[in-house]
Amino acid sequence: MDFVRAWTGSIAALAILCSSAPYRAAPARESAGGTLTGRVHVVSHPARRLATAGAYPGRIVGIQADRDSSELDNVIVFINSPMKVESVVQRVTIRQTNEEFVPHVVAVTAGSTVDFPNDDLIFHNVFSLSRAATFDLGRYPRNTSKSRTFTKPGVVKVFCHLHSHMSAIVRVFSHPYFATPDRNGRFTIQGVPAGRHEVTAWHERAGEVTHTATIDEGGSTELSYSLPLTDPE
Amino acid sequence: MSEVTTRSPRLIVKVLCFAMGVIGCVIVGVFTLFSWQTNARLTQSVVENMEASQLRFASIEARRRRENMLQAIALAENPTLKAAVDTHYSERGNEQALGQLRSTIETELAKLQQLMAIPALSVTDVRGIVLASAGPSKADWPAGARVSFRIQEDGAPVETVITRNGHPYVATAVPLVLGRDVIGEFFLASPLDDAYAVNLAGEARADIAILLDGRVIASSTSAALQRALEEVALPLNGTIQLAGDEFVVQRLSSVDSVSVYALDSVTSAARAATSETGWVLLLAGAGALLIAVAGSWWLARTVARPIDRLSNSLARMAKARDFDQPLPPIGGSRELDTLKATFNELRTAVSLAEAESEAAYLGVIGALATALDARDPYTAGHSQRVADLSVSIGRQMRLSETDLETLRLGALLHDIGKIGISDAVLRKPSKLTPEEFEQIKLHPTLGARILKPLRFLDAQLAIVELHHERPDGRGYPHGLKGDEIPLFARIVHVADAFDAMTSARAYRGALPVSTAVAELWRLIGADFDPQVVQALAALPVALTEPAALESRRGETHDVSPERAARSLVPFPARSTAVAAQSTPLTLRRAE
Numbered sequence: 001m002d003f004v005r006a007w008t009g010s011i012a013a014l015a016i017l018c019s020s021a022p023y024r025a026a027p028a029r030e031s032a033g034g035t036l037t038g039r040v041h042v043v044s045h046p047a048r049r050l051a052t053a054g055a056y057p058g059r060i061v062g063i064q065a066d067r068d069s070s071e072l073d074n075v076i077v078f079i080n081s082p083m084k085v086e087s088v089v090q091r092v093t094i095r096q097t098n099e100e101f102v103p104h105v106v107a108v109t110a111g112s113t114v115d116f117p118n119d120d121l122i123f124h125n126v127f128s129l130s131r132a133a134t135f136d137l138g139r140y141p142r143n144t145s146k147s148r149t150f151t152k153p154g155v156v157k158v159f160c161h162l163h164s165h166m167s168a169i170v171r172v173f174s175h176p177y178f179a180t181p182d183r184n185g186r187f188t189i190q191g192v193p194a195g196r197h198e199v200t201a202w203h204e205r206a207g208e209v210t211h212t213a214t215i216d217e218g219g220s221t222e223l224s225y226s227l228p229l230t231d232p233e
Numbered sequence: 234m235s236e237v238t239t240r241s242p243r244l245i246v247k248v249l250c251f252a253m254g255v256i257g258c259v260i261v262g263v264f265t266l267f268s269w270q271t272n273a274r275l276t277q278s279v280v281e282n283m284e285a286s287q288l289r290f291a292s293i294e295a296r297r298r299r300e301n302m303l304q305a306i307a308l309a310e311n312p313t314l315k316a317a318v319d320t321h322y323s324e325r326g327n328e329q330a331l332g333q334l335r336s337t338i339e340t341e342l343a344k345l346q347q348l349m350a351i352p353a354l355s356v357t358d359v360r361g362i363v364l365a366s367a368g369p370s371k372a373d374w375p376a377g378a379r380v381s382f383r384i385q386e387d388g389a390p391v392e393t394v395i396t397r398n399g400h401p402y403v404a405t406a407v408p409l410v411l412g413r414d415v416i417g418e419f420f421l422a423s424p425l426d427d428a429y430a431v432n433l434a435g436e437a438r439a440d441i442a443i444l445l446d447g448r449v450i451a452s453s454t455s456a457a458l459q460r461a462l463e464e465v466a467l468p469l470n471g472t473i474q475l476a477g478d479e480f481v482v483q484r485l486s487s488v489d490s491v492s493v494y495a496l497d498s499v500t501s502a503a504r505a506a507t508s509e510t511g512w513v514l515l516l517a518g519a520g521a522l523l524i525a526v527a528g529s530w531w532l533a534r535t536v537a538r539p540i541d542r543l544s545n546s547l548a549r550m551a552k553a554r555d556f557d558q559p560l561p562p563i564g565g566s567r568e569l570d571t572l573k574a575t576f577n578e579l580r581t582a583v584s585l586a587e588a589e590s591e592a593a594y595l596g597v598i599g600a601l602a603t604a605l606d607a608r609d610p611y612t613a614g615h616s617q618r619v620a621d622l623s624v625s626i627g628r629q630m631r632l633s634e635t636d637l638e639t640l641r642l643g644a645l646l647h648d649i650g651k652i653g654i655s656d657a658v659l660r661k662p663s664k665l666t667p668e669e670f671e672q673i674k675l676h677p678t679l680g681a682r683i684l685k686p687l688r689f690l691d692a693q694l695a696i697v698e699l700h701h702e703r704p705d706g707r708g709y710p711h712g713l714k715g716d717e718i719p720l721f722a723r724i725v726h727v728a729d730a731f732d733a734m735t736s737a738r739a740y741r742g743a744l745p746v747s748t749a750v751a752e753l754w755r756l757i758g759a760d761f762d763p764q765v766v767q768a769l770a771a772l773p774v775a776l777t778e779p780a781a782l783e784s785r786r787g788e789t790h791d792v793s794p795e796r797a798a799r800s801l802v803p804f805p806a807r808s809t810a811v812a813a814q815s816t817p818l819t820l821r822r823a824e
Binding site: 130155162164165166167205 | 312323333412
């Protein structure tokens with residue numbers, strides 16, 4: 001059986017409610033290494049409304065169809081290596097707005113802390129069953145925030161126990177060499193140590209595409225990714 | 234009476250048999266007609282019932298399906314379930330973590346199963362690999378197994394039939410949706426087993442058979458009927474013959490290759506209706522029979538009883554030979570009264586005719602005897618006198634009235650044979666020659682021959698034939714002895730001899746009574762019967778006097794004065810005074 005995808009492609013550009021843009025690579029040391037640039041291409045599909053069993057409202061609960069979003073926001077390009085590099089500890093925010101975690105995907109260095117403020121009128125909850133960080137922040141009301149520090153590298157899937165359609169992903173890295181492409185699909189990772197690296201573009205459903213890149217000291221390497229998000233049918 | 238009852242049945246039995254026959258015929262006729270009509274009517278009603286139940290079932294099914302789907306959708310929104318399934322993807326490669334997630338899913342499913350009581354709950358990933366299952370039938374849905382099911386692209390829940398381990402399940406499949414993505418499939422499955430069919434049968438109010446590719450996988454019917462179902466091609470709806478019975482069949486629903494059929498037996502419905510009617514008719518028949526019995530009893534009382542009374546009266550009359558009394562009133566009905574009246578008239582007429590004919594033949598006989606006596610002046614009145622004397626002797630011997638009548642007639646006709654004797658012999662004044670005497674001796678045989686054709690004189694025949702027999706056997710015509718001679722003949726023999734002696738003849742005068750009695754005494758035992766002679770001798774004098782006999786008959790007969798003055802002189806000589814006193818004769822045996 002294959003993945004069935006239902007992507008929403010939105011065109012309208014509204015004010016981004018996120019308080020912080022996706023964190024781009026923040027190298028600890030600027031002194032050495034080269035720059036990795038590239039482009040990621042994902043295919044967007046028109047949104048499909050999920051069918052229902054009868055004369056009842058649709059199942060898309062609380063999702064703002066016109067929210068400015070792009071699947072590119074959910075892509076992370078990173079150097080696929082278990083290397084441990086001391087890096088700046090970050091503080092990132094995932095807001096709970098309109099029953100959605102915004103942004104949906106964040107990438108952080110190990111030891112970073114993520115805040116989960118509740119902007120909605122209703123209670124929210126944040127929990128994870130992932131091995132990298134199994135936690136439950138409990139329920140809390142509007143204008144309160146709880147946070148969690150992620151120390152283990154890995155993929156942490158975050159859910160709200162009250163709203164089963166809400167989910168977010170916190171990807172924790174043991175190094176700072178990762179980036180999220182911009183709306184044009186472009187990304188830049190700076191200060192990459194020279195040498196041959198496996199560079200992976202990842203999307204939660206599409207999986208991974210890995211290219212090998214040789215980084216020269218002070219040089220710049222260009223990579224191009226095409227993530228197979230197309231619907232097989 | 235008894236002959237009648239054994240030959241033909243009694244009236245009550247006849248009436249009862251007739252009533253029962255009629256009632257039986259009516260009931261059998263009604264029952265046959267009803268059974269014949271019922272089948273056609275019932276087939277129609279079963280078909281209608283079936284259509285109605287299909288409509289009802291269809292609406293129930295539609296609602297059940299929608300409820301199932303809503304329920305499935307609600308269950309599929311379980312956050313833990315979705316979180317675990319979604320996390321399952323990102324933990325690929327870490328078996329420990331995956332195992333933990335699967336047990337989380339299983340725990341969630343078990344909780345839901347307890348709430349919903351669904352036989353099997355199962356969650357697969359998007360490839361259809363079972364992550365975890367719960368419920369009594371979870372053995373058919375083991376983790377790691379692949380469910381061949383195509384997830385609906387639009388994420389809509391569907392109802393489908395899934396065969397697991399050879400067990401068909403009807404399953405509501407609903408995609409697990411996270412955000413805009415389908416992350417897995419959630420199955421709520423019920424095995425298509427007999428229990429399911431029985432449950433459906435309760436809703437459809439008909440037997441249910443569930444067929445998968447023409448094979449019965451579950452049913453609420455008997456095994457025999459299941460086999461029969463697999464052998465025929467089932468129509469969408471219609472009537473078919475199954476295992477000898479007529480069934481109305483209707484396909485209620487069809488999911489994938491599984492069809493649900495409702496069956497209703499026309500035959501069994503007809504049988505139930507027919508047997509119900511049968512009971513009613515039986516009850517009616519019993520009631521009618523009861524009425525018939527009561528009616529017959531009443532009829533017997535009003536008709537048979539008077540007839541019985543009538544025949545009893547007639548039997549009594551016949552036995553007593555008493556037809557003088559009219560029949561007692563019978564009652565009961567006009568016909569019977571008419572019958573009684575007619576019988577009474579008949580009886581009167583018959584007894585009148587009888588009396589007339591009796592008088593007539595008595596007259597003829599009297600005339601015959603008189604004619605005979607008239608041939609010879611010496612024997613004039615002889616027959617009558619012998620008759621009277623014989624009756625007197627008989628009475629003395631205490632014979633019954635009937636016997637006395639027989640005796641009288643016999644005595645009256647005793648010399649009738651003399652009709653065949655010529656006057657020359659009969660009236661010969663001189664002594665008879667032996668040849669002539671032989672002629673005389675023929676008269677008893679002749680008399681018997683004359684009277685033989687007259688059946689009503691059978692009893693008198695012996696008197697006529699044997700009145701010249703003697704106790705010592707020297708009489709004629711047969712020479713019978715003692716008791717061989719009938720008593721009546723012996724009586725007439727004595728009376729004849731006595732009258733002959735006391736009457737004048739051409740060759741001699743009349744002997745006095747006493748002399749005649751003495752003569753009788755003298756010849757007792759040889760010529761005359763002692764008992765008879767004794768009885769004669771015991772008679773009052775007046776009764777033995779020929780003149781007295783004559784005068785009592787009131788005949789204008791020439792009686793000589795000396796005969797009239799004669800008195801019975803006892804033997805040996807007694808005073809006339811004794812005789813005149815009419816004392817019974819006390820006679821001694823003459824020396």
